[in-house]
Amino acid sequence: MKVSVITFFVASMLLGLGACRKDPARNLTVSESWVFITSGANGINFSNYKTFTIPDSVVLIxxxxxxxxxxxxxxxQTIIKEVGDKMTARGFTKVTKSANPDLGISISRISNTYTNVAAFNGWWDPTWGYWDPGFWGYPGFGWAPTQFVFYNTTESAWAIDLIDLKNTSGNSLRIIWSGNIRGEGIFDSRNITQLVGALFEQSPYLATN
Structure with a gap:
């Protein structure tokens, strides 16, 4: 997740102190920022599924x-091919949607941007913390005007879902496996092979045998 910050009012002392604070996240490489989350439905034996179908497009959220x-x-097309290749390597057979596949695969690219605001006021001061000014030897002093910080948060992720098309109930479809990828550079085609590979490595049970 990338966060950019725009500050309307920041004291020079605060900037000086902030520069001295340790921030391990700043030193991460692109691959070190990647987060992989997988979840399989309880009681599912993937050896009962043999075929899958995958659309020729990705859903943009x-x-x-x-x-x-x-x-x-x-x-x-790069991530569609990579996911399909990984499924084939696990023993599944790719078929068309008209061939009554056992599994359907949905791939979504999530890209959202949010604008947020934070206010520092009352007894809280971003430099000194929760202390009355009198504590510091300045009785009768108050705090400076409220500081407002506006910042943008960017959410970037891949979501891959396996849908059970073999065992349907009524008008609902069940997702029996989900994978989520987050981090820097995940929308770079050059990283897709490594990203999808790491996601499948977390789910060795996702195979026909």
Missing amino acids: SNQRGSNNYETNQLA
Whole structure:
């Protein structure tokens, strides 16, 4: 997750102190920032599933583009192929949607941007903390005007879901495995092979045998 900060009012002393604080996250490499989350439904034996189908597009979930967006660009085709290849390597057979596949695969690219605001006021001072000014030897003093900090938060992620098409109930479909990828550089086509590979490595049970 990338965070950019715009500050309307910051004291020079605060900047000096902030520069001295340790921030291990600043020294992470691109690959060290990656986070992989996988979740399989309880009681599922994937050896009971043999075939899968995967669309030729990726769903784009973004608050900048509205809804019902689909991508077929190079990045989309790269991750579609990589996921399909990993499924084939695990013993599953790729078929068309009309061939009654056991599994359906949905891939979503999540890209959201949010604007947030934080206020520092009352007894809290970003430099000194929760102390009355009198504690520091300045009785009768108050705090400086409220400081407002506006910052943008960018959410970037891949979401891959395996849907059970073999055992349907009513009008609902069940997701039996989910994978999520977050971090820097995850929308770079050059990283897709490594990203998808790491995700599948976390789920050795996702195989036909």
